[in-house]
Amino acid sequence: MTDQTALPPPVMWAQRSTVVFLTINLEDTKDPEIKVNKDSIYFKGVGGVEKKLYEVTIPLYREIDVEKSKTFNRARYIEFILEKAVSSEPYWPSLTSDKKKHHWLKCDFNKWRDEDDSGDEGVDGMGGGDFEEMMKQMGGLGGGGGQPNFDDLNDEGADSDDEPIPDLE
Secondary structure: OOOOOOEOOOEEEEEOOOEEEEEEOOOOOOOOEEEEOOOEEEEEEEEOOOOEEEEEEEEEOOOEEEEEEEEEEOOOOEEEEEEEOOOOOOOOOOOEOOOOOOOOEEEOOOOOOOOOOOHHHOOOOOOHHHHHHHHHHHOOOOOOOOOOOOOOOOOOOOOHHHOOOOOOO
16 A cells, blocks of 8 residues: 555544444445544544545543444444443533544534433433334344335325315415
8 A cells, every 4th residue: 555644534423311423434444443442433444435545533522331332334334332431421512522623523413312302212211122223223233123114105095195286376
């Protein structure tokens, strides 16, 4: 490999009361070097369309439980579910401890829940069944749980949106 300056990969994050979701958005990363420490995340790998070298060390705002945290290398991204070491503490005001604004770090609003949101998602408690259901929705566990059912698409019956549009007056 030629000498090239490593770039920070695009990173997204969100949190719940007991976990932090972290996603490194980098396609086709084969055998990345990943180190999950209690106070930081390290990533180094070659990926993306142009097969560039990416590297980043993320100093975490608070400690995580390394043993309970999980990493998934998917085809289009690398996903982390980081279990907070102290689940009773309030939400983290930021992902990083250095209080800097990083151009490569963004909020993942698809997964984000505010501290005062109701627990309708079933993730806040992180009970066994709730965690498994969340993992199925994210594609982490098999079981076909979250798969759409298209059985009724060829239904010949009338639907409410099949009615004619009334004329404008």
